[in-house]
Amino acid sequence: MQDLTQDKSFTAAHIFVECDVEDEEVLEACLAKNHNKFYTLVANFVAVRIDSLPFQKGPRLLEIDTALLASLEAVIQASTDTLVEIQSSLGLMLELKNKHAQETEHLRQKLLAVEMELRQIDHDGEVQNVQYFDETWGLFSYPKADIRLTSRHVIYTISVIDTTGYDKEYLHIQSEKCTPMDEGTRLIEMQLITPHLFTSMSGKVVVASKSRDVYADRVRILKKEQEELAHTLEEALAGRKVEEELLGTRQEEEQHTICRHKIAGAMRDFIKAPWTCETYRAMRPFYAEVKAAGQ
Secondary structure, rough: HHHHHHOOOOOOOOOOOOOOOOOOOHHHHHHHHHHHHHHHHHHHHOOOOOOOOOOOOHHHHHHHHHHHHHHHHHHHHHHHHHHHHHHHHHHHHHHHHHHHHHHHHHHHHHHHHHHHHHHHHHHOOOOEEEEEEEEOOOOOOEEEEEEEEEOOOOOEEEEEEEEEOOOOOOOOEEEEEEEEEEOOOOOEEEEEOOOOOOOOEEEEEEEEHHHHOOHHHHHHHHHHHHHHHHHHHHHHHHHHHHHHHHHHHHOOOHHHHHHHHHHHHHHHHHHHHEEHHHHHHHHHHHHHHHHHHOO
């Protein structure tokens, strides 16, 4: 938590474990087993830093946005019609500008989707295949477990995790076999054994590969698509900038209509764009006022 908060004096966020069990060996063994599972779970927690938290609008906010977007579209259309009446060339420019804005927004959304998918798969995090085993102890035989797992990539790691909770680790790998598959993965076959009487065995076998290795082909395609979309978007934004400069040279009497069109278009793009929680926090008073007025 100190790493997450950047506060070296941070001492909160603890997990307190309190238990009350009678002095019985069976109950103590069960408690130890459950403690081990719990501590294993806690030990595998991974800190995640969230720099930007997306905000998902609810039905009521979407209803307000729909009304706003309808009004904004009406303003955009009205200003376009007015400019057509003043000067046909200005009207044509604004129609093209509106069309280009939609195309640019479409490009931006496509680029955002590609970047989001890349963030999900182009990293060193693990992609795992897991098989669990749980065998009870026997009177005249040792507990055994047959494991059959397929790796997600030719490069992988195998982890055998014992979750029985005993003081000692009795689990052993009796045999292990790795068979190459046609698609470049590996079939791992193992036999696990606990060579002790009256001893149970439970745990899991994890075969893990890096995400960017598993999805290497997809990452390559997405990076190429990202580069092409970014270049196209840059050209589109440059084109919109030229249109804005041309509109700025028109007569002063036409500037008011142009400004109304620009403000409405910017508000529409802002409402349609994905929001973070910080953006919604800044807009919350506005929505609260609209909700109060509608009651």
